[in-house]
Amino acid sequence: MTDFWRRNRSWLWPVIFILPAAVLFGVVIVWSSVQTLWISLHSWDGMGPMKWVGLGNYVELFQDPQFYVSLTNNVIWLVLFMLAPPIGLGIALLVNQKIAGMRFAKSLFFTPLVLASVAVGVVFTWVYTPQFGLLSLVYGAFGAAAPAVLSDPNAVTFAVVGAALWPQIAFCMILYLAGLNSLSEDLIGAGRVDGARGWRMLVHVILPQLKEVTFIAIAITAIGALRSFDLVSVMTQGGPFGSSSVLAYDMYRESIFSYRFGYGAAIAAVLFIIMLFFIVWYISRLIKAEREA
Known part of the structure; x- marks a missing residue:
């Protein structure tokens, strides 16, 4: 046994360290994903026996108007969230300057990242309150009444995304600060010798x-x-009338409140398939870009 260990310890040690994480990933992620796909083929209330329905849950899902509302909201989230990496980069470039007071400014920009999502949702619910929120103060300064954005089906999704962007920008800022x-x-130094300054230095x-x-910032942001899910749950619960709901919240609502675990799994x-397509494409x-370079 000792001779075997000496001959193979170059690969045994990595296996020993990787195996616990691999087992945990296999049980929590892989097995759970397979089980979710299996449940999606059944009608199940979470407690009694499962009833096989095949693709029935998927047929019902694609005929449900709420699914397309939630899917559209997810697309809006995805498009607007892509603002986080460039804004985070701009803030990182600003606070990375060696100017007096920048450490304090850096700590202020970092603050949203350490707040719980529930706290962010509660804070922005107060901000959007038309009677006494920060938004009402801004509108009041111009002699106007603040709109109830969380009650407006056309504006509520953008309001929730605006709240979610606050900590996401801070996250991207931290990533870019580490990169800088x-x-x-x-x-x-070579760029400066060649005359690169300002925008040319940044781009080239x-x-x-x-x-x-x-790559990491865009992938995690997407x-x-x-x-x-969390901010939608805290701020609107998918309302008004499902206009701010997203697919993750629909899954939660159908599974937990309606006891339709098969439909929620679908x-x-x-x-999961949408996320997989995006990740593979990206x-x-x-x-391809690296090979061309």
């Missing part, structure tokens, strides 16, 4: 070194937009 602190001083020297950070499966584009 690891830039090659040699490349920056700094941004190419932040490709990996940008996944966060597609699986948005929503989860569709959301990674393939990234690999």
